[in-house]
Amino acid sequence: MLEGLNPQQHRAVVDTEGPMLLIAGAGSGKTRVLTTRIAHLIVDKGVHPGNILAFTFTNKAAREMRERVERLVPGASDAWIGTFHATGVRILRREAERLGYPRQFSIYDAEDSRAVVKSVLKALNADPKQFSPREVLSAISRYKNASVDPSEAREQALSWREERIADFYQDYQRSLRDNQAMDFDDLIVKTVELLESFPEVQERYARRFQYVLVDEFQDTNPLQLILIKALSAHWRNVFAVGDDDQAIYSWRGATVENMLNFEDYFPGARVLRLERNYRSTGFILQAANEVIGHNRRRRGKKLWTEAEQGEPLELLWVDDEEGEALAVRERIEELVADGEFRRRDCVVLYRTNAQSRALEDGLRRGGLPYQIIGGTRFYERREVRDLLAYLKLVVNPADQVSLERVINVPRRGIGKTSLQRLLDAAAAAGLSTLEMCWQRPTEVERACGRAAARRILLFAGMIAELAALSEKENAARVLEKVMETSAYLDWLYKDDPSSAQEREENVHELLNAAEAFVAESDEGRLFDFLESVALLADVDRMEADGDMVTLMTMHNAKGLEFPVVFVAGCEENLLPHANSLHEDDKLEEERRLFYVALTRAQRRVFLSCASMRRRFGGAELALPSRFLAELPADVVVERGERRPAVVQPAWGGRGLWEEESPRRRPGRPASSPGARSAGPARGKRSGSPARGEESGAGHLYGVETFLRSKARKKAEGHGFDEHELNQEEARFHVGQRVRHATLGEGVIEAVEGFGELTRLTIRFGEAGRKRILARYARLEAVEGDSDLPF
DNA sequence: GCAAGCCCAGATAGT
């Protein structure tokens, strides 16, 4: 078992007593250490598997860890291995009654939570202009992950706004409790609450877990740290594994402080490091090391490898997202044709889910099989959520959110007014809506009128029947019954025939999921099924079988590895993301994200960078990511050429990126790839020159053609002739300085539309950013272009 | 009670 471990790994495995922090670089074999350590505890130390607790970042990671341990030690599956959330649920299902929750409390996902926040905002008369559900929700989540309860939030509030949010927080929690529901964060919050309020319970669990292991420790938050401490308090054997260079979830409340101050939180802790990388080639590692070296806030380490240099990274210059998709597809086809890689070896990573669409289209058009992780998730489809809401309601009749979702879906003539009367009556009686219906039907009739009451009571009766059924039947049977009694499929076709077929397929997939669950689990109980659904992460649904390319966000790729990695959209405002440009901490997190992306790769890395990207329908200029400039020049070769983003093609002047003399842009050394001016790319010394010579041929059309055809279409509709059109086009370009009569001087950031519809986004000094119609703006050109990036 | 149509805001990342 211990064979083949390097000395550091070996020590990390066998040095089991007391707290330990393992700083494990990307690809340094930490998963192996974790699994071997668990196996070692069981086999060599005689620890009972049930006394081991391991936290992973995703269910998929948990499953893999369990399988790997099981392979080393058959019968080890009694160990508690799971995400923080899953472990929280596991404890809460046994103990929730102490907190005043029934065992079968509902778990609300983001959309359910949003519904609750919305109703809270409405009830407290919040001004929708000042408080969006989104913001409030994220504020609440931040509080929770920082372990701040509503009353503390109220006390800490420094402004009227914060006070209001604390009030919303309080009502939100009250509402969840009324619904006997917990949101995602609560799964940990309530577990901590339980352990803190009931010392005997804490003692019981802390005694039980002789060894506690935590993976991806750099992405844990203060609340999770409290949970770790509480559960390891008795034996104090905490083994935390993490890499500060891969901390990418600070927006979820995670803090590297947990790692940096480990020795304070766990006195007597030892710290070990794994710096030898077994995953990537020399070139890839060199690139990754160099990039992450630009971060200041880090513990600092340097990965090394004895692997061969391999192939240099390739930088693909493309015109726009379609060109990018095409380039990605062609490279994959090439790799597959060479026989060196399969499609399933390839992953395409991107910063935002919105980028997946163009990539997806490109792959589909080329007939290249792919799977997408994340984005519009299966369990977020309306039809799937409707049916799940029925099931949740069956399990937990107090769940108002689910009730309101389905009481009139399919339509049964229970409209807003009747529903409101019903809700009011129930609230007045201090009962949940369904209890009201079941226990006091006459009052429902009084409140809603006879006709409406009849329909409502019919619905309530249906849920009661389903609930009875769920006592003895498994999840799949109950789901079938829901579909049957609600005639859900019929309604799909009635509601929107055009989408009905696709939705029906989704419904059947849900049914399949339920069947699969029933087949796998002991009892196939409905509420266990709902729980497994609620806790699923996107990556958990990743297909291991089937030869297809995988598409996902960089965040989702954490902890995974692939022979071939594509990093799409290596552009300013995307990577680093626009929202992270102005704070150093955020910028460094973006860099870590890029680092994570690079270090997923075993053998090949392709980076793509477009000159133009479409957003909200309009065209926007894209600049090469500053991170590209941080790559050492001799580990990258370029493909295609960096074509100027000629947003105004007809005007004939120099395009934004055609420079008469190589003028250096800020922050970009001349030797780096990003600084090279347009022109045929050259293979570099270490690369394969022949490839570098290839042009970026094969685009469906250049930016120019695309924009002009679009312009012509518009012009035809508006009685412009082409001459006039060109005149209009000629007037403005991105980067141009202009003066506005009242707004002052500014720089054009984006040009959208053509002719009389030309819209300009201009950043003014004082007035900020404005989006205006060029024809009314009466702009005056000012000499000299602004130096981009803005 | 309900459907059609209009308007506006919007999309960083996810257990």
Added chain:
DNA sequence: CTGGGCTTGC
């Protein structure tokens, strides 16, 4: 361009 929320008219 898209989706959700609101208004309007039947």
